[in-house]
Amino acid sequence: MSLYLKDISIRSRAGLSLFAPLSLKIPSGKVFTVVGPSGIGKSTLLDAIGGHLKNGFHLTGSVVLNGRNLTNLPPESRRIGVMFQDEMLFPHLSVGDNLAFGLPATMRGKEIRRAAVDSALDQSGLSKLYDRDPATLSGGQRSRAALMRTILAEPHALLLDEPFSKLDNTLRNEISCFVLAFTKSNAIPTLMVTHKSDDAAATGGTMLELKLN
Amino acid sequence: MINNGQLIRVIVLCAMVFGLIAPIVLGLWQTVKAAFGFMPALGLLEWSTEPWQKLQNLSGFSTSLRLTLTTGFGATLVSFLLATGVCTTLQAYLRPSIVARILTPFLATPHAAIAVGLTFVLAPSGWIARMLSGPLGWENPPDLSTVNDSWGLALMLGLIVKEVPFLLFLILSALSQISITNQMATARSLGYTPSHIWIKVIMPQVWPLIRLPFWVVLAYSLSVVDMAIILGPSNPPTLAVAVTRWFSSHELSMLAPASAGALLQAMIVLLSLVFVYLCELLIRHSGVWWLRKGSRGTSINLGIWITTVCTIGLMILASLTLLSLFIWSLTWRWSFPRLIPESWSLRAWTNSFDSWGVALGNTLALASATTLISLIITIAWLETEDSANTTRSSWINSLIYLPLLVPQITFLYGLNVVFLSINFSASYIAVIWAQTLFVFPYMMIALSDPWRAMDPRFTKVGAALGAGPWKRLISIKLHVLLRPILTAISIGVAVSVAQYLPTLFIGAGRINTLTTEAVTLSSGSDRRITAVYASLQAALPFIIYLVAFLLPAVLHRNRRDLIGVFQK
Numbered sequence: 001m002s003l004y005l006k007d008i009s010i011r012s013r014a015g016l017s018l019f020a021p022l023s024l025k026i027p028s029g030k031v032f033t034v035v036g037p038s039g040i041g042k043s044t045l046l047d048a049i050g051g052h053l054k055n056g057f058h059l060t061g062s063v064v065l066n067g068r069n070l071t072n073l074p075p076e077s078r079r080i081g082v083m084f085q086d087e088m089l090f091p092h093l094s095v096g097d098n099l100a101f102g103l104p105a106t107m108r109g110k111e112i113r114r115a116a117v118d119s120a121l122d123q124s125g126l127s128k129l130y131d132r133d134p135a136t137l138s139g140g141q142r143s144r145a146a147l148m149r150t151i152l153a154e155p156h157a158l159l160l161d162e163p164f165s166k167l168d169n170t171l172r173n174e175i176s177c178f179v180l181a182f183t184k185s186n187a188i189p190t191l192m193v194t195h196k197s198d199d200a201a202a203t204g205g206t207m208l209e210l211k212l213n
Numbered sequence: 214m215i216n217n218g219q220l221i222r223v224i225v226l227c228a229m230v231f232g233l234i235a236p237i238v239l240g241l242w243q244t245v246k247a248a249f250g251f252m253p254a255l256g257l258l259e260w261s262t263e264p265w266q267k268l269q270n271l272s273g274f275s276t277s278l279r280l281t282l283t284t285g286f287g288a289t290l291v292s293f294l295l296a297t298g299v300c301t302t303l304q305a306y307l308r309p310s311i312v313a314r315i316l317t318p319f320l321a322t323p324h325a326a327i328a329v330g331l332t333f334v335l336a337p338s339g340w341i342a343r344m345l346s347g348p349l350g351w352e353n354p355p356d357l358s359t360v361n362d363s364w365g366l367a368l369m370l371g372l373i374v375k376e377v378p379f380l381l382f383l384i385l386s387a388l389s390q391i392s393i394t395n396q397m398a399t400a401r402s403l404g405y406t407p408s409h410i411w412i413k414v415i416m417p418q419v420w421p422l423i424r425l426p427f428w429v430v431l432a433y434s435l436s437v438v439d440m441a442i443i444l445g446p447s448n449p450p451t452l453a454v455a456v457t458r459w460f461s462s463h464e465l466s467m468l469a470p471a472s473a474g475a476l477l478q479a480m481i482v483l484l485s486l487v488f489v490y491l492c493e494l495l496i497r498h499s500g501v502w503w504l505r506k507g508s509r510g511t512s513i514n515l516g517i518w519i520t521t522v523c524t525i526g527l528m529i530l531a532s533l534t535l536l537s538l539f540i541w542s543l544t545w546r547w548s549f550p551r552l553i554p555e556s557w558s559l560r561a562w563t564n565s566f567d568s569w570g571v572a573l574g575n576t577l578a579l580a581s582a583t584t585l586i587s588l589i590i591t592i593a594w595l596e597t598e599d600s601a602n603t604t605r606s607s608w609i610n611s612l613i614y615l616p617l618l619v620p621q622i623t624f625l626y627g628l629n630v631v632f633l634s635i636n637f638s639a640s641y642i643a644v645i646w647a648q649t650l651f652v653f654p655y656m657m658i659a660l661s662d663p664w665r666a667m668d669p670r671f672t673k674v675g676a677a678l679g680a681g682p683w684k685r686l687i688s689i690k691l692h693v694l695l696r697p698i699l700t701a702i703s704i705g706v707a708v709s710v711a712q713y714l715p716t717l718f719i720g721a722g723r724i725n726t727l728t729t730e731a732v733t734l735s736s737g738s739d740r741r742i743t744a745v746y747a748s749l750q751a752a753l754p755f756i757i758y759l760v761a762f763l764l765p766a767v768l769h770r771n772r773r774d775l776i777g778v779f780q781k
């Protein structure tokens with residue numbers, strides 16, 4: 001199990017490469033951190049891996065997850081979870097329904113699905129918050145809910161886009177431990193991009209710098 | 214390889230070309246042919262310029278032309294000055310969301326309803342004269358032509374009442390995209406007065422954002438028909454009204470000069486837009502020269518003060534107008550100098566129920582169908598752009614405005630000729646199609662910005678969680694965007710309810726709506742009956758706006774972020 005990025009390079013509409021070609025292999029359970037200055041295309045790199053690349057950007061190279069080439073698959077078929085610096089909990093759904101959105105459709109039965117969400121809420125210290133408006137949660141609660149939603153979708157890889165940069169130091173440690181424990185126990189390769197060394201230090205994984213072409 | 218996204222893209226493009234552009238082009242072509250004497254249906258198979266000579270020789274032609282230009286430009290210019298002036302005051306004291314709420318009733322009210330109400334307020338026997346009769350000792354209505362005056366002043370006033378709120382709304386939404394507070398503070402610290410900052414700093418940034426809608430306002434003012442029939446001079450009327458009359462005349466020989474007039478109407482609009490654009494270029498060049506001189510302005514902001522007072526006056530007038538519609542519809546006896554009716558009655562409503570019931574039914578049916586169709590096309594279009602991860606090119610954006618810029622009179626009659634030739638005229642479907650030409654652009658314009666303003670990360674997260682395109686649309690976007698979607702729907706209904714010429718021409722006068730009836734009745738019928746139709750016409754869009762405002766508040770009562778974020 002691994003996430004393999006093979007000779008990834010991204011050209012913008014103007015034909016310029018955003019960064020020097022990138023090849024890397026993230027073994028399962030490991031976190032790699034890509035750092036680089038703002039504007040070099042870190043988020044675009046994650047978009048490319050997740051399948052969200054904007055029109056006008058052109059990807060060369062390939063994204064291989066567990067031996068499966070994902071390069072031409074739509075994002076919903078890639079099984080790659082993403083976490084942003086904002087939690088992006090759907091504002092129209094309750095906390096519990098946000099988590100239920102992540103549950104695979106193959107899990108059938110109202111009670112079974114509800115039980116799965118409730119147990120996920122319990123695990124993340126959000127018990128009894130099923131019906132809450134996500135906007136009323138604290139920052140830490142929101143991060144945990146978003147992470148749980150991602151976990152419930154059973155991703156085979158995880159992308160983190162500056163996930164902790166809004167959190168204070170205590171929370172950053174708490175949440176990053178939470179993420180790391182999950183990626184380790186489920187043997188999931190994780191790629192994080194950040195421009196803050198604090199974030200990189202919090203996960204303690206391999207670091208690599210994105211350079212201009 | 215054609216994927217799903219590209220297929221939808223092709224379908225949307227076809228719908229656009231065949232559904233929206235083709236009718237305009239075909240209708241325009243019919244008008245051009247008829248304007249040059251080529252009318253096979255009448256056995257005229259030779260091209261000639263005779264219709265143009267005939268048009269020139271029609272009585273009152275030159276006056277009509279003059280009236281069109283003075284009322285169109287006058288109303289647009291005054292509206293623009295008032296709206297920009299009052300904006301400076303409003304944005305300093307009121308939140309945009311509150312202003313939008315105050316403006317909503319005036320934005321929602323169809324032109325014809327405002328026009329009917331204005332006749333009730335302005336007429337020699339209207340409310341204003343009644344208010345003055347006490348102090349001035351009038352026993353009888355004064356002998357003045359305060360509506361349908363030969364200068365077109367009442368028409369201009371009517372247009373201004375409708376256009377100031379519209380322009381104000383546009384400018385305020387444009388301002389929300391500019392960091393106005395900081396710029397204002399910076400420029401004031403450099404010693405500039407608010408009015409100068411407004412002209413030199415703010416407006417140059419606002420103008421590109423409101424240029425197209427401003428053109429729509431000008432084009433509309435130059436070619437308005439319903440309001441000009443009710444408030445404008447009648448003999449001779451403005452060109453658009455004259456052309457409508459000639460088209461509706463029983464003499465077939467009038468069709469050719471009418472078509473020439475319709476084409477002239479389009480040329481007037483085109484040349485006016487070119488003129489405005491040249492003015493813009495001139496101001497852009499000479500404005501820099503003025504700006505470099507560095508004058509700070511005097512601290513007495515007379516312009517701002519005057520425009521604010523005028524606009525407040527206009528809004529009071531507009532409120533009186535709406536109020537007078539409801540009062541007249543409930544009146545039994547109301548003799549001249551009295552301020553309120555002597556006796557009230559529901560008879561105007563009950564006696565005419567059979568006819569207004571039909572008109573209301575038709576209006577509702579047409580509004581629901583056109584709004585639904587337009588909404589589906591709008592969402593399909595915006596979703597296509599999203600799934601292709603692309604932004605709209607500016608020429609397509611301008612194309613959406615096309616039906617709002619070409620005068621209705623120029624292509625609708627020609628379109629009806631096309632529809633007649635395929636036995637399609639006077640059907641509900643034909644009228645729905647014709648109305649959709651105008652409903653769709655407004656809904657598209659209303660929904661585009663909020664749609665694109667939605668954080669794309671929501672759908673990225675949705676996709677990462679395994680949701681396909683349909684699920685992302687239905688269970689994420691449509692919910693998060695519920696408020697702007699409902700706003701677009703209410704705009705669609707308001708536009709549909711207000712349509713006059715498409716219903717009249719394409720319906721061949723056989724499909725009566727509240728608007729066509731109100732316009733017909735306004736000329737000398739019983740005020741009480743006219744008031745019934747105009748009240749319904751004003752109430753219908755307003756009720757929809759109210760629902761659009763309340764529904765998200767109820768549905769999302771426990772969802773703080775949705776109530777907060779999209780409450781522009």
